[in-house]
Amino acid sequence: MLFCLFFEVMRKKIGIGILVMTLLFMAVYFYVYKDHRNISTEEESYTMDVKTLFSAYQNNETAADSKYLNKTIVVNGAVSMVSIETQSVVLDEKLFAVFSTKLVSGIRIKSNLKIKGRLIGYDSLLEQIKMDQCVILN
Incomplete structure (x- = not known):
């Protein structure tokens, strides 16, 4: 029992x-x-120009990271460099953006560009903001 x-x-x-x-x-x-995030359809958290975003990182990197890191952001600025091979663009010599789709060859240096992407960090050695999964809005 x-x-x-x-x-x-x-x-x-x-x-x-x-x-x-x-x-x-x-x-x-x-x-x-x-599910993975689809940045192109996601609502942006912030909209600003590259100089404002870079200034925020120059003033206080920790505060800027807590506010912008891993967020969907729309930025605009002048094109400094274009690389069709690596699908990347540099805006205002301060923001390095990698695109998720193939870049069009019509992007010109010093033209204004508005992009949307995910902010992945700030490189203090190169003094560049990094974004990925970017798409062109204009």
């Missing part, structure tokens, strides 16, 4: 343990494999 009661309690504990482990596995799985 005591033996049967012991096995009944153990069976319930094992069942509850399996249920908890399954729920934990599912939670971790859905956290790790969540």
